[in-house]
Amino acid sequence: MIVAPSILAADFARLAAEIESVEAAGAKWLHVDVMDGHFVPNITLGPPVVESLRRVTKMLLDVHLMIAEPGRYVRAFAEAGADRITVHAEACTHLHRTIQEIRAAGPKAGVAVNPATPPEAVRWVLDGVDLVLVMTVNPGFGGQAFIPGTVQKIPRLRQWAAGRKDLHIEVDGGIDPGTAPAAVAAGADVLVAGSAVFGKADRKKAVADILRAVAHISTV
Ligand code: DX5
Numbered sequence: 001m002i003v004a005p006s007i008l009a010a011d012f013a014r015l016a017a018e019i020e021s022v023e024a025a026g027a028k029w030l031h032v033d034v035m036d037g038h039f040v041p042n043i044t045l046g047p048p049v050v051e052s053l054r055r056v057t058k059m060l061l062d063v064h065l066m067i068a069e070p071g072r073y074v075r076a077f078a079e080a081g082a083d084r085i086t087v088h089a090e091a092c093t094h095l096h097r098t099i100q101e102i103r104a105a106g107p108k109a110g111v112a113v114n115p116a117t118p119p120e121a122v123r124w125v126l127d128g129v130d131l132v133l134v135m136t137v138n139p140g141f142g143g144q145a146f147i148p149g150t151v152q153k154i155p156r157l158r159q160w161a162a163g164r165k166d167l168h169i170e171v172d173g174g175i176d177p178g179t180a181p182a183a184v185a186a187g188a189d190v191l192v193a194g195s196a197v198f199g200k201a202d203r204k205k206a207v208a209d210i211l212r213a214v215a216h217i218s219t220v
C-alpha cells in the first residue's frame, strides 16, 4: 500500500521543507499535479518545478498531467525527472500512441479516468501501462468531496488485468482515513492524499492514520 502525498495542498513558498516532511513521514511517492487552465479550470506548475523537486527528493515523482494534448509535453516532463507520467484518457486523441511516447522517453506510463469516464475507455491500453488512476473527484482542485461510486470501476479494471500483480490502481481526490477503505476494498493500492496529509500539521501521523485505516483490508 502506497500513500502518495499531493503537493497541490503544500505551501509552495516552502516546497523543499514540505517535501522533506512527507519523505520523513515515510511516503515513497510524491504526487505532482500539473494543470493547464484548459483541460481543467486551474493552473499549477510545469517542468521547471519538477526539475527542482527532483533535486531535493529521492521520492518517486508521480506526475499527473491534467493538461490538453499531454503528448506535447511528455518529453519535457521526462527530462525534468518524472519517474511516472499519467495522462488523462479524455485528453488524448491517440491514447495508445501517447502511452508509447511516455515509455520511449523513460518514465513509467499511467492513464487516468475522470469520474464520468467509463473504465472501458482504458481497457485496450492496460497492457501498455503500469498504473491506472481512477479519479475520485473531478480534477482541478484539492479539498473536494470523495465521489463513492467511482471506486466501482476498480474491480472491473482488476478483472481485465487479471494476473498483472504489477499494475497499480491509484485513487485521487478526497482520500482520507474515512474514504480510503472503500477504495482499497475495491482494489486500489496507491492512495493520493493532498489535504489529508499537507493539510495536517503532523505529517507522520497523517500518513500513518491513512495506512492504519486500510491495514485490515485485504488487497491485491
Ligand atoms: C485533483 C488532483 C488531486 C488533488 C487531491 O485535481 O488531481 O491530486 O491534489 O487533493 P485532495 O486529496 O485534497 O482531494
Ligand code: ZN
Pocket (backbone or CB within 6 Å): 006, 031, 032, 033, 064, 172, 192
Ligand atoms: Zn492528482
